[in-house]
Amino acid sequence: MKPFSYARPTTAADVLKLLSPTARPKAGGNDLLDLAKRGVSTPATLVDLSRISVQEGGPRFDGVTVAEGGQLEIGARVTLAQIAASADVLRIFPALADAAAAAATPQIRNVATLGGNLLQRPRCAYFRDPFFDCLKRGGTSCPARDGVHDEMAIFGNAKCCATHPSNLATALLAAPQAGLATITVEIGAKGGLVWRTVELSDGFFVRPEDDPLIEAAIAPGELLWAAFVPAAPVSAYVEINQKQSYDWASVACAVVLDVEGDKIADARIALGAVAPVPLLSEPAAAALRGKGLRDTAAWDAAAAAATQGATPLARNGHKVRQLRAVVRRAIEAAVARSK
Amino acid sequence: MTERRGVSRRGFLKGLGAAAVTGPVGFAGIAMAAKADEEAAAVPVLGPGATPVRLKVNGKVHDLSIEPRVTLLDALRDTIGLTGPKEVCDRGACGGCTVLLDGMAVCGCMMLAIDVGDREVTTVEGLCGPDGAPSDLQQQFVAKDALQCGYCTCGMVTAAEGLLRSKPVLSPDEVRAGISGNLCRCGTYTRIVEAVIATSALRRKGK
Numbered sequence: 001m002k003p004f005s006y007a008r009p010t011t012a013a014d015v016l017k018l019l020s021p022t023a024r025p026k027a028g029g030n031d032l033l034d035l036a037k038r039g040v041s042t043p044a045t046l047v048d049l050s051r052i053s054v055q056e057g058g059p060r061f062d063g064v065t066v067a068e069g070g071q072l073e074i075g076a077r078v079t080l081a082q083i084a085a086s087a088d089v090l091r092i093f094p095a096l097a098d099a100a101a102a103a104a105t106p107q108i109r110n111v112a113t114l115g116g117n118l119l120q121r122p123r124c125a126y127f128r129d130p131f132f133d134c135l136k137r138g139g140t141s142c143p144a145r146d147g148v149h150d151e152m153a154i155f156g157n158a159k160c161c162a163t164h165p166s167n168l169a170t171a172l173l174a175a176p177q178a179g180l181a182t183i184t185v186e187i188g189a190k191g192g193l194v195w196r197t198v199e200l201s202d203g204f205f206v207r208p209e210d211d212p213l214i215e216a217a218i219a220p221g222e223l224l225w226a227a228f229v230p231a232a233p234v235s236a237y238v239e240i241n242q243k244q245s246y247d248w249a250s251v252a253c254a255v256v257l258d259v260e261g262d263k264i265a266d267a268r269i270a271l272g273a274v275a276p277v278p279l280l281s282e283p284a285a286a287a288l289r290g291k292g293l294r295d296t297a298a299w300d301a302a303a304a305a306a307t308q309g310a311t312p313l314a315r316n317g318h319k320v321r322q323l324r325a326v327v328r329r330a331i332e333a334a335v336a337r338s339k
Numbered sequence: 340m341t342e343r344r345g346v347s348r349r350g351f352l353k354g355l356g357a358a359a360v361t362g363p364v365g366f367a368g369i370a371m372a373a374k375a376d377e378e379a380a381a382v383p384v385l386g387p388g389a390t391p392v393r394l395k396v397n398g399k400v401h402d403l404s405i406e407p408r409v410t411l412l413d414a415l416r417d418t419i420g421l422t423g424p425k426e427v428c429d430r431g432a433c434g435g436c437t438v439l440l441d442g443m444a445v446c447g448c449m450m451l452a453i454d455v456g457d458r459e460v461t462t463v464e465g466l467c468g469p470d471g472a473p474s475d476l477q478q479q480f481v482a483k484d485a486l487q488c489g490y491c492t493c494g495m496v497t498a499a500e501g502l503l504r505s506k507p508v509l510s511p512d513e514v515r516a517g518i519s520g521n522l523c524r525c526g527t528y529t530r531i532v533e534a535v536i537a538t539s540a541l542r543r544k545g546k
Contacts (some may be wrong), residue, residue: 003387006407006453014382030449033410034430045384046407050454105520107446107498108431245519246432 001036005045011052012061012223013193016185018047021220025049027077028112030104031120039130040121040137049077049223058195059181059226064088072096072229076115080104083114083168094337095235095254099171102239105246115224117168118180119216122276123248124152124162135160135212145313151250154312154319155275160208161313163273164215165248170272171237172227173200173280174254179228180204184221196222205277215277232256236333239272240326249273251322253306253330257288259338264288264298269330271306274323281306284327293335303328385453392453396421397465403452411455412436412447415462423463423493427522434521437494437501438462444501444520463493466500475541476500479534487525495521499535509539 007023009015019025023045026032035041052061059065064086065073072092074083083089083100090097104112126132126143133139144152144161152161164170172178178200186192198204198217206214218224234257239249252272258265267288271279283305291298306327310320386407394401394411396419403418415421415438427435429448436447439461466474473481477496486492495518502509502517509517514535515528523531 001408003406003408005384005386006390006451007382007384009382018382026454029451029454030431033449033451036408037429046451048454050456105431105434105446106502106517107434107437107444107520108449110443111445111450 001033002039002042004036004043007045007047008051009047012183012225013185015047015049015052016183016193016221016223018045019221019223023047025223028079028108028116030108030112031116035121035128038128040128058183058193059228061225066092067228070231072227072231074114074227074229076113076118076224076226078114080109080112080114080117080168081106084109092231092233093171093175093229093235094233095171095174095237095256095334096168096229098237098333099167099239099252099254102237102249103167108246114168114227117166118172118227119218119224120165122162122215123165127162135208136162138213148315149313150315151273151319152313152316153275154310154316154323155271155279156207156209156277157275157311157313158209160212160276162208162276163248164205164275164277165273166278167237167239167249167252167272169200169205170252170270170278171235171254172229173278174235174237174256174268174270175200175229175232176256176268177230180224181226181228182218182222183225184219184223195225197228201280208276234259234334234338236330236337238326238330238333240322251319251326253323253326255327255330255334257293257331257334257338259293262293264291264293267302269302269306269327271323271327274310274319281327283308288331293338299328299331299335302331390453392455394419394452394455394460395457396460397462398459405452407451407453409452410448411438411450411452411460414452415447415460421462421464424497425490425493427490431520432522433491433494434498434518435491435494437497437521439497439501439504442501442504444498446520461497461500463497466496474500476503476534476538479538479541480531483530483534483537485527485530485534487523487527491521491523491525495523495531499531499538503535503539503542507539507542509536511536 024043026046027049061075061077080100127134127136132143133141153163179197182196184194237254239252241247254270256268267285269281269284284302287302287305303324307320389404392403424447425435427433431446431449438447440458498521514532
């Protein structure tokens with residue numbers, strides 16, 4: 001790692017004043033250190049987030065809270081281990097607990113945070129090796145296209161074929177109206193904080209066609225603060241990977257079902273690790289709407305529909321079949337959680 | 340253990356490290372950082388040169404002078420001289436560097452020493468009794484023959500200790516999930532699970 005300085009602010013306002021393209025916030029630091037060790041990222045300053053206190057009047061940076069109306073508020077600094085073990089998350093939005101438990105290793109889950117998981121950079125081996133040209137590092141080509149791309153995108157891969165690495169992003173996208181709160185500080189003012197809420201399904205994830213250098217619409221001077229998740233108890237997240245530990249998903253699926261009696265009134269199906277951003281599959285959801293909860297033919301139809309429009313590369317056609325399998329498994333896992 | 344041939348490889352590397360952190364490069368760096376951050380004068384900015392870091396390791400306080408970029412693992416191995424935690428992948432993938440932070444298993448390679456703060460670090464050395472006698476878990480690793488080449492063992496024992504502290508009663512599946520952050524290339528997993536289960540049973544009996 002290149003040398004860097006280390007700032008220790010104690011208020012959110014001071015954090016925000018320090019943040020810049022070369023001064024990056026550090027929570028768990030797993031992705032940050034990985035990128036720094038590889039020389040992909042060379043921050044001049046790391047801004048420690050461990051000492052900042054709770055912002056008065058705003059949502060919490062720490063802890064899982066159940067708000068009035070039963071929605072979950074999860075601070076960006078909450079660890080994956082805390083999310084996976086939270087009785088409130090398991091009751092209100094179990095898909096998120098599934099996603100947190102499936103990430104990384106026990107050691108990393110003890111340190112890695114919700115915010116860091118959502119904002120981690122892609123796992124594409126070409127992106128993470130400065131030897132190669134890469135669109136995501138300001139280059140002009142994508143060596144993965146004619147290289148080793150077995151694990152890469154099967155949708156939206158015309159420009160860059162890296163997949164979005166975040167488990168929790170896939171789970172959160174499946175929740176209707178899941179949102180994120182961010183803060184910035186007013187320019188030139190004396191520490192006035194500006195809050196912004198963004199819906200996950202409305203422009204938070206950035207496609208490489210729009211800007212290959214970033215994956216999330218968050219400014220260099222902006223801090224991800226918390227996530228809001230409405231109750232979605234009939235939900236599940238399932239992934240398929242090559243190893244069950246320390247491996248990012250080959251394919252992932254989060255399913256949220258709105259159940260009335262023994263019918264599926266509505267469904268939301270999010271697909272992970274198949275495109276540069278997590279995707280909502282409307283064809284898959286449509287195949288479940290109005291169908292019986294245990295109508296396995298409808299599950300199969302939804303799983304097949306989820307692969308509609310896939311554009312696999314020369315060597316990752318297997319991911320289309322894996323996607324079909326993981327969607328089927330996630331629907332089954334969600335149905336198993338209905339009363 | 341006796342020191343062989345005057346200068347050991349480790350001692351030589353440690354000497355190089357000390358020169359690097361106390362040399363003029365480090366101090367020039369500090370001055371530059373202070374200038375760049377004049378605007379946020381109230382916020383302490385440390386480094387990029389060597390800066391004082393206090394670590395509590397195995398019940399002992401160590402006052403170090405290290406750069407902010409030094410990982411907890413490097414501080415333990417190269418500065419303090421505790422070589423139980425191993426550097427293998429240096430990316431959090433293998434668990435060879437596992438240490439406990441206030442009893443919770445973390446990867447020493449993916450944490451900066453400066454981030455540890457007041458938390459108590461326990462390495463595999465710290466699991467032994469005050470007289471250096473192996474702990475019940477370490478004894479069970481021996482009894483169940485739960486190691487071959489031994490390279491993963493320090494991290495494996497430490498991760499298993501963290502697991503036992505978080506949940507004293509464990510099923511074999513829970514042990515397997517609990518040590519899934521540790522790789523053993525010899526494939527001794529079956530016996531490692533046996534050793535952890537046996538320790539869990541012993542602790543329940545209060546032994």
